[in-house]
Amino acid sequence: MPNYAPRFAALATDYKTFVMEFPQLRAVSLAQWILESGRGFSQLSQQYFNYAGLKFRNEMQGFAVPVFYMASDGGDYYCGFADNLAFIRGFWRFMDRSPYFGWKAHSRSAESYLNFIAPRYSTNPAYVDKVLNLLPEAHQLLGMVSQPTPPTPPDDHAGPGTSEPYTKPIVSGFFESPNAESRNGTTISRIILHCSDNPNLAQVIAQYQNPKTQRSAHYLVNKDGKIYQMVRDSDRAWHCRGANANSLGIELMAARNEVMTAAQQTATISLIRWMLSTYRIRPDQIFGHRHAPGYTGGVNGTFCPGRLFGDTTEAALKRWVSQNFWASPPANPNPPVVTNPNTSWVPAPPTDPNRRWDF
Template sequence: MAYTEKFAQLIEIFLRHKNGKLGMRSAAIAQFILESGRGSSELARLHNNFAGIKWRPEMSSVATKVTVDAPSETADFCHFDSIENFVEGYWRFLGRKPYKGWKDHADDSYRFIDFIGPIWASDENYPKKLKALIGEADGLISAHGVSHQTDGGDDHGNDGAPCCEGMVSDYFSSTLEWEKPTVQWDPSPFNWSRGGTEIDTIVMHYTTSRNLSGTVSWFKDSKNVHKTAAHYVIGRDGTIVQMVKDEDACTHGNSQNKRSIGIEHSAKTGDAMTAEQEEASAALVRWLVQEYEIKLERVIGHKCAPRSTSCPGDLFKKYGATSASDCNEVTTAIQRWLREKVFVQENLLVA
């Protein structure tokens, strides 16, 4: 079999990673062989993406988004700056919600394939194709001189190493899965049905006032003739008040109401978010994006709803947009905020 030089490097880096000793490692390598054509695919050559890993917001700290015409489809994939980042990205991708439970199948390549195969690819023959490559993967592992670490094992590529169980739990102690931040529930009567429309958008607002309780009262006040409200209002001190259930719609974002979650931030014109408020807002957006699989470009400012308004004011002035900015400038600033603040974390993987 002919492998590219990069592919050979990948195997070495992958096996050197702590998780590279797991029983399912032959299955992962089989994925790399199949998805990258032994390193020859465009995704592998230009983007260090050896597993056809799709773009997801949770990948932001190890990857950037690139649109590629892959043989299967034109889609947004992950671009990795290095093979090391790809290997981290592979574990991170698996740590996402759709693969929850993979650790229960991490001791054996065949069981692992049966578990992740149907989620990873729509091709129903994908698991069969991977299993056919396990022998080749095992050969690559042996060639890298790590087979001596195995301890008996079985004919399914499971090396039976006693180390694995502990390693999986190490990994999972630091896996992705963002919790919903603590909120105070203070319901507004101004809500209505989404009529079956799915949530795919977050609209960011500012209240024009620093007074959280004033806004919360207004969203329940009979004098509020337009019956405006928001799902969440975040105070200057980082308190989050939820006023409308996510499953219901409310009037905050014009044409976007049915599909969106509205987040108000207490702030006067000229105010950026306070540190506490920014922390709370980031935690909330992180969880919403994960929960409803919202694309990052669908986190928008009220101006882009679209509406002639100063909203979201100067919340994002550290990121380059003020109340005088147009929708494009606000969008750029929010996307910068998402990359630099919301989805940047310390390395979540085991050391």
């Protein structure tokens, strides 16, 4: 028998007696977990009882908690389970989600089930064959047969078990700004956050559509949590002088010295999580305008992002990033709304009403 992590051997024991609706899929699903977890030795398995590389989705609330994990293909939020039984229940809850609707009609055999879910579950065209090659091993592990055919070992570089990207939040409208240019192939590697210094969404959109302002952002997040886009991600927006080439700019609608609303914060977190996943950006590459690497205006050139994150310091933003993108949020994430501290600091007024501050 191959060598299994003790935790994975215990998983097979638990699974053997687990009451399930489709017991004919017990062995093939275990074969999936053998492949995805490297027989239980993957970090996701060891740390979070996640043997299938399941990424966290909203439907998993109550079954798992979201944990940020840096996999071989980049960082993302994955499911963290309390124990083996929680994983087993969570796996089948995961399969009951909309991307896999219809799998029950294909449950008559391992081959039928795998052929149905594989295009949604994995980007590897050989995924079905890899799992089927491990099916005899899964049968033996479950004690169903005594002498299985020697299996093909799992791929040493088997990645996470789902190819679903983190879902982009709804964009309520696209109002294209002329104040943009091509990135010329530069890789997106940073996210820069801004305070609009004007809570009026229509006025900000009008300013960004005016070529004279020479200012724009990729996304605007209104106080009600609605998201609007003004520049395509593939293009360079003019939002942070000296740091535009490799960054995405998010502008939050707020008056000077205001903090985010609860709806605004929730929407911003969802948008950033999608960006982190899609562009493989590390959370430590999230910056406020005045502290962005490469920004040529200096910390005294702008007050932006102001007090959006509680106060004007870089430390306030880093705390917010740590709470929402590095740490493991609760099963029902409800991020706390930052509060405005008692401080007498007042930023200097902008010198040009069309530009509001030196960007």
